[in-house]
Amino acid sequence: MASTPCPGWQLISDLDEFHSRAAAFLHSAPALHTALLSVTDVLRTRGLHVYGEEDPLFGIRIGDDGARGPREATVTGAFLWTPPHFLALSPLSDAAADELAGVLADAGLQPGGVGAESTTAADFAAAWQRRTDATAAVSYPQRLYRLGTLTPPEPAPAGGARVATDADRALLVRWHGEFHEALGEKGAMGAGEWADARIAYGGVTLWEAPDGTPVAMAGNTRRVAGQVRIAPVYTPVRLRGRGYAGAVTAEVSRAALAAGADEVLLFTDVGNPTSNELYQRLGFRPVRDFTQYSFTR
Structure with missing residues (x-):
C-alpha cells in the first residue's frame, strides 16, 4: 500500500518507503530514535514478520512540528508499530501526538500501548484516552543512558x-x-x-x-x-x-x-x-x- 495522505501524518505500509523517507530524520538524533532505528534494522534484515504475524505499520509527519513553525517537505516525527507490540514514537510535540492519536483512532487501529520519550508517551496516552474508550496505565518506566x-x-x-x-x-x-x-x-x-x-x-x-x-x-x-x-x-x-x-x-x-x-x-x-x-x-x-x-x- 502506498502512503496514505493525512493532515501532517502519512501512514506507510511499505518498509522500504518508510526507511527512505524517515532515515535522515531518525539519523539526526540516533540516541532519541534508538528503538525506531534498531527495530527498522531488524525488520530489514530478518523480515517483516519477525515480531509477529501481522504486517507492521509505519508513519511520518511532514511540515509543522508544533514548535518551530512550518517546514514543508521536512519530516518532523515518525512512528512504527509491529503488532501485537506497542507503538514506538519519536519525540513529538503535544499537538503532533494528539494529531497522531486522532489519525490512528479514525483509522480504527487499536494498539495495545505506546512507548516513547516520557513527555511524548504521556501526551499520546492522554490523547488516546480522550479519543477512545481505552484506559492508559504506566507499564514500564525506563531511563536511557549514553x-x-x-x-x-x-x-x-x-x-x-x-x-x-x-x-x-x-x-x-x-x-x-x-x-x-x-x-x-x-x-x-x-x-x-x-x-x-x-x-x-x-x-x-x-x-x-x-x-x-x-x-x-x-x-x-x-x-x-x-x-x-x-x-x-x-x-x-x-x-x-x-x-x-x-x-x-x-x-x-x-x-x-x-x-x-x-x-x-x-x-x-x-x-x-x-x-x-x-x-x-x-x-x-x-x-x-x-x-x-x-x-x-
Missing part, C-alpha cells in the same frame, strides 16, 4: 569474555526466556528467532568463569546511525552479586567502541537502583526518561 568514559570494573571477576556462537544457541534461548520471565513480559520476538538473529552478527557476548562455564551475557544491537544499544544484560539469579554483569557490559561497550560506534546506549528500569548504579559506575550517563503505557478497554 556511555561517556568507559570505566571497567576493578578488579574484574575471574574469567573472561567471548562472543556467543551457534554452539551456545540452547543457552541463549533459555536465558532469553528467564530474562523476560523475570520482567513479567514476553520478548519482542521468539527466543529461538532472537538467538539466531543475534548469533548471525555476533550480537551476544558471554562472560565465562575460569572453567569455561558461561555465567552472564550482554547483547547488543547492530550498529545503526553510529549507535549501538546494549540489551539484554542477564545473570542467572544464583550467580548474581559477583561482578559478572558489569564485566560483560564493559566488554561489549569496549568492543562496540573499537568497532567504530559513535554512541553506546542502554535502557534501564527506573525502579531498579542496582542496575542504574552499576551502569553509572561503568561510565554511562542519563540521556532521557522513556515510558511505556499499556491500553485496556
